Amino acid sequence: MPAxxxxxxxxxxxxxxxxxxxxxxxxxxLAARGCDLAxxxxxxxxxxxxxxxxxxxxxxxxxxxxxDVSQRPQIEAFALAAQQQxxxxxxxxxxxxxxxxxDFSEVEPAQIEWLMGVNFWGVVYxxxxxxxxxxxxxxxxxxxxxxxxxxxAPPGNVAYCASKFAVRGFSESLRHELQARRSPVxxxxxxxxxxxxxxxxxxxRGAHVQNTRERERVIDSFDRMARTSAEAAAHRIVRGIExxxxxxxxxxxxxxxxxxxxxxxxRYWELLEAIGRRLTRARP
Numbered sequence: 001m002p003a004x005x006x007x008x009x010x011x012x013x014x015x016x017x018x019x020x021x022x023x024x025x026x027x028x029x030l031a032a033r034g035c036d037l038a039x040x041x042x043x044x045x046x047x048x049x050x051x052x053x054x055x056x057x058x059x060x061x062x063x064x065x066x067x068d069v070s071q072r073p074q075i076e077a078f079a080l081a082a083q084q085q086x087x088x089x090x091x092x093x094x095x096x097x098x099x100x101x102x103d104f105s106e107v108e109p110a111q112i113e114w115l116m117g118v119n120f121w122g123v124v125y126x127x128x129x130x131x132x133x134x135x136x137x138x139x140x141x142x143x144x145x146x147x148x149x150x151x152x153a154p155p156g157n158v159a160y161c162a163s164k165f166a167v168r169g170f171s172e173s174l175r176h177e178l179q180a181r182r183s184p185v186x187x188x189x190x191x192x193x194x195x196x197x198x199x200x201x202x203x204x205r206g207a208h209v210q211n212t213r214e215r216e217r218v219i220d221s222f223d224r225m226a227r228t229s230a231e232a233a234a235h236r237i238v239r240g241i242e243x244x245x246x247x248x249x250x251x252x253x254x255x256x257x258x259x260x261x262x263x264x265x266x267r268y269w270e271l272l273e274a275i276g277r278r279l280t281r282a283r284p
Contacts, residue, residue, distance in 0.1 A: 006141065006242050009034025012061070012086035014079070016069050016126055017096030019046035021197030022145070025234035026093055031058040033238065038082035038089060040067035040075075041096070061086065069096045069122030070114075079129035091241065092130045093143040094123040099199050104158040106208040112159040114204070119163035124170065134185045141241050142187045144171040148254040151191055152261050152268060175246060188240045189247055193254030195228045227251060 013030050017023040019041035027037055031054045039054075041047040044066040051064040063085040067078045082089055098118045100111055123144050134140035149157055150164030171189035178185050228251040240248035249255050260275070261268045 006139070008238075010088065011090035011137075012036035012038060012082075012088050013091035013093060014038040014040070014082050014089060014130060015093045015095055016040045016067065016075075016122065018064075019043045019050055021199065022192070022195060022230050022233050022237075023093075023095040024050050025230040026095065026237060027054055028057070029231070029234040029238050030091070031060045031062075034060070035091070036061040036086050036088070037063070038078070038086055039064045040069070040078050042066065042068050069094075069126060070117030072121075072125045075122070075125045076129045079126075079133065082130075083133045089130075090134060090137045090140040091143070092126060092134060092141075093145070093237070094126045095143075095145045096122050097145060097147075097199065098204065100159045100204050101156070102205065102207075102209045103156055106210075107159060108207045111204060111207060112162075115159045116163050116166075119160070120166045120170075123167050127170075127174070131185065135183060138184055140185045141244075142185060143237060143241065144187070144189050146171070146189050146191050148191050148193045148249070148251075148257050150189075151254075152257050152272070154269065154272075172246075186244050188237075188245055190237055190240065191247065191249050191254055191258070192233055193228065193249075193251030193257065195230055195233045195250065197230055227253065 008030060013035045015023050015026055015037065018027050018039035020043075023041070027039055027050055031037060037054060037060060039047060039051055039062060047064050047066065051062045054060055054062050063082055065078050065081060067074045069075050096118060098115055100107060100115045127142060127144070131142070134142065144167055146167040147160070147164040149161045150168040153161040153165070168189055171187060175187040178187060233250050236250050237248060249258055257272060260271050264271055
């Protein structure tokens with residue numbers, strides 16, 4: 001897709017989940033490009049650290065607010081305050097996300113509701129609150145974070161996959177609506193593979209998970225396999241905004257899994273398991 005550019009140095013961006021991981025990296029990447037920022041996170045102390053880093057390094061205007069994105073009134077208040085503080089706001093990145101470990105039989109419905117509240121409803125609430133503001137701009141962009149687990153669905157991730165597939169479907173349908181209306185608001189959905197963040201380490205354990213060692217095994221496995229840094233992921237997302245890419249895959253692993261899913265849409269997991277076993281044997 002040819003580059004279409006984006007006037008980063010003339011606009012502001014709102015980012016949820018901005019206190020750590022990809023969200024923090026996005027705040028620094030966009031500030032380096034001249035963006036002012038509205039930052040939201042559930043952790044106010046960590047959020048203040050990121051806001052201070054942006055101000056000190058890049059001298060950009062920063063508005064930061066503690067927000068639980070699963071709570072609609074909170075994200076609506078954030079959108080209103082962000083627009084008042086930064087009327088040139090033209091980018092929204094719905095990045096906040098959580099994880100839940102355990103097979104379906106090991107998790108409680110309330111835990112799935114909690115995860116969906118952040119991962120899916122947080123995207124819906126954020127988009128609903130900010131879209132009317134963005135639509136007033138001559139050019140604006142929404143970025144919704146899905147996952148490669150919004151393309152493939154491994155076992156042991158029922159709730160997480162459900163939320164990320166939901167984000168994908170919501171985003172693709174909304175993008176088509178915006179295009180049909182010739183809206184100035186563009187939209188990208190992002191599917192990261194293994195990115196080195198703490199989302200797995202900070203994941204909630206299923207209420208009925210008995211094998212606590214399995215949790216450590218999953219964390220260690222993720223840490224070994226996550227090849228992409230949060231900074232590289234942020235750079236790729238910003239490039240996706242620049243080029244108006246509808247779909248952004250991050251990492252060689254994400255591109256491989258996407259290709260395998262296209263090749264064998266009904267039986268991709270068998271092939272991915274075989275590839276995983278071969279790679280494991282090949283490692284020294």
